[in-house]
Amino acid sequence: MSEHVDVPADHPRYESLLTRHRIEAGVDKGITSRQGLIAQGRGEAFDYLLGERTTPSADEAERVATAHLLLADHAVLSVNGNVAALAPRETVELAEATGADIEVNLFNRTEERMQAIVDHLREHGAGEVKGLNADARIPGLSHERGKVDSDGIHDADVVLVPLEDGDRAEALADMGKIELVVDLNPGSRSARSATVPIVDNIVRALPNMTEHARELADADEATLRGIVENFDAEKALDDAEREIRSGSFE
Amino acid sequence: MSEHVDVPADHPRYESLLTRHRIEAGVDKGITSRQGLIAQGRGEAFDYLLGERTTPSADEAERVATAHLLLADHAVLSVNGNVAALAPRETVELAEATGADIEVNLFNRTEERMQAIVDHLREHGAGEVKGLNADARIPGLSHERGKVDSDGIHDADVVLVPLEDGDRAEALADMGKIELVVDLNPGSRSARSATVPIVDNIVRALPNMTEHARELADADEATLRGIVENFDAEKALDDAEREIRSGSFE
Numbered sequence: 001m002s003e004h005v006d007v008p009a010d011h012p013r014y015e016s017l018l019t020r021h022r023i024e025a026g027v028d029k030g031i032t033s034r035q036g037l038i039a040q041g042r043g044e045a046f047d048y049l050l051g052e053r054t055t056p057s058a059d060e061a062e063r064v065a066t067a068h069l070l071l072a073d074h075a076v077l078s079v080n081g082n083v084a085a086l087a088p089r090e091t092v093e094l095a096e097a098t099g100a101d102i103e104v105n106l107f108n109r110t111e112e113r114m115q116a117i118v119d120h121l122r123e124h125g126a127g128e129v130k131g132l133n134a135d136a137r138i139p140g141l142s143h144e145r146g147k148v149d150s151d152g153i154h155d156a157d158v159v160l161v162p163l164e165d166g167d168r169a170e171a172l173a174d175m176g177k178i179e180l181v182v183d184l185n186p187g188s189r190s191a192r193s194a195t196v197p198i199v200d201n202i203v204r205a206l207p208n209m210t211e212h213a214r215e216l217a218d219a220d221e222a223t224l225r226g227i228v229e230n231f232d233a234e235k236a237l238d239d240a241e242r243e244i245r246s247g248s249f250e
Numbered sequence: 251m252s253e254h255v256d257v258p259a260d261h262p263r264y265e266s267l268l269t270r271h272r273i274e275a276g277v278d279k280g281i282t283s284r285q286g287l288i289a290q291g292r293g294e295a296f297d298y299l300l301g302e303r304t305t306p307s308a309d310e311a312e313r314v315a316t317a318h319l320l321l322a323d324h325a326v327l328s329v330n331g332n333v334a335a336l337a338p339r340e341t342v343e344l345a346e347a348t349g350a351d352i353e354v355n356l357f358n359r360t361e362e363r364m365q366a367i368v369d370h371l372r373e374h375g376a377g378e379v380k381g382l383n384a385d386a387r388i389p390g391l392s393h394e395r396g397k398v399d400s401d402g403i404h405d406a407d408v409v410l411v412p413l414e415d416g417d418r419a420e421a422l423a424d425m426g427k428i429e430l431v432v433d434l435n436p437g438s439r440s441a442r443s444a445t446v447p448i449v450d451n452i453v454r455a456l457p458n459m460t461e462h463a464r465e466l467a468d469a470d471e472a473t474l475r476g477i478v479e480n481f482d483a484e485k486a487l488d489d490a491e492r493e494i495r496s497g498s499f500e
Contacts, residue, residue, distance in 0.1 A: 044291070
């Protein structure tokens with residue numbers, strides 16, 4: 001990584017401090033909102049209880065979610081302010097490894113923030129970034145909240161929505177899409193409405209999904225279908241709850 | 251309460267939304283920092299797992315902490331940006347009910363933020379607010395981090411430090427002060443270094459302590475000493491951990 005952070009890579013809190021650095025830089029660039037900072041704190045607390053690691057159950061969910069992306073007719077990775085700030089290159093790499101589109105989608109949409117996030121993703125290697133057209137709507141959401149691109153999220157059969165607001169996650173699920181959610185709170189409405197809930201930190205989840213995508217690059221459709229069909233979302237949420245409840249307070 | 255919040259008082263999320271409103275207003279007034287917003291999010295997650303209520307164990311810790319304030323030769327309530335934003339009037343009322351001083355103490359100290367917080371507390375009824383002199387030091391902390399008033403925190407035998415940074419909480423404990431900590435994470439270094447750890451939301455803890463102070467106003471010293479001596483800090487932390495682990499994910 002090329003970021004300028006005054007923390008040695010072998011520091012025990014390196015990853016957590018790097019994450020903090022990225023989210024603060026996101027504020028400076030007009031990408032991360034106040035609500036985003038508060039949401040980051042909530043995530044930190046759940047991640048702390050999870051032991052700041054990808055659990056075996058989350059790793060399995062990431063493999064299943066990756067198989068869904070590879071099976072999709074049209075997969076879209078939805079990016080909000082925190083996703084863009086925390087994992088821009090990781091998002092681009094996952095899109096490349098799975099053939100998914102990238103679309104910016106904000107809970108508090110302003111043209112300035114949309115453009116800042118699109119620019120930030122392009123600086124980190126993104127080609128086309130959707131979301132600026134906003135020529136379609138997600139049914140059941142207010143006008144501003146429901147804006148999407150007709151040839152992006154609206155058209156997708158599989159969407160990855162990391163750190164998504166509960167209302168929108170439910171509305172996307174109601175559209176019949178296969179919804180892959182990354183959320184550190186297994187009790188959130190987003191996690192509970194997901195086809196595949198991934199209870200993990202996005203900075204670990206996305207690179208791990210990219211690795212799975214590379215391993216599964218040559219898998220045939222039957223293999224991918226087998227991975228997808230064996231998944232039990234309820235069990236994944238229960239596993240995550242159990243891990244959090246048994247987490248170390250230190 | 252006289253705040254303008256577009257949420258009816260009987261809304262199930264009223265308290266949580268009011269808290270969110272206050273912390274955002276704190277940003278507008280230059281009181282709450284970015285780190286403060288992230289810390290607010292961490293607190294929200296722990297409070298969610300606690301069920302957003304004062305547990306019986308926390309209520310007992312609040313009663314014990316109040317007895318310490320009443321027994322003190324010189325008690326000081328330490329106020330940082332989030333405390334000032336979230337509970338300015340509640341801080342003033344507790345100071346009045348216990349005869350404690352109020353001192354502003356910031357992890358990221360700037361004269362602008364110090365003054366904004368002093369002004370905010372005065373708008374909410376505070377008389378004298380210490381912290382601007384900064385003519386003494388807490389041993390073991392860097393110059394800026396260790397600044398306190400010689401006739402305030404430096405001189406105090408009992409300090410209430412809500413939402414305090416771990417380094418400073420430990421340094422205050424090392425000075426031999428009776429330290430009362432409000433922190434929603436029972437595993438934090440602040441909670442673990444406290445004479446009395448209070449694992450509760452500050453917006454509930456402070457008014458509850460004021461109520462205890464009013465009930466204990468006529469108690470003699472022997473009664474107050476009895477309350478203080480029966481307290482088991484380790485058990486209070488264990489109780490809080492148990493509550494969080496058994497919390498509902500909904």
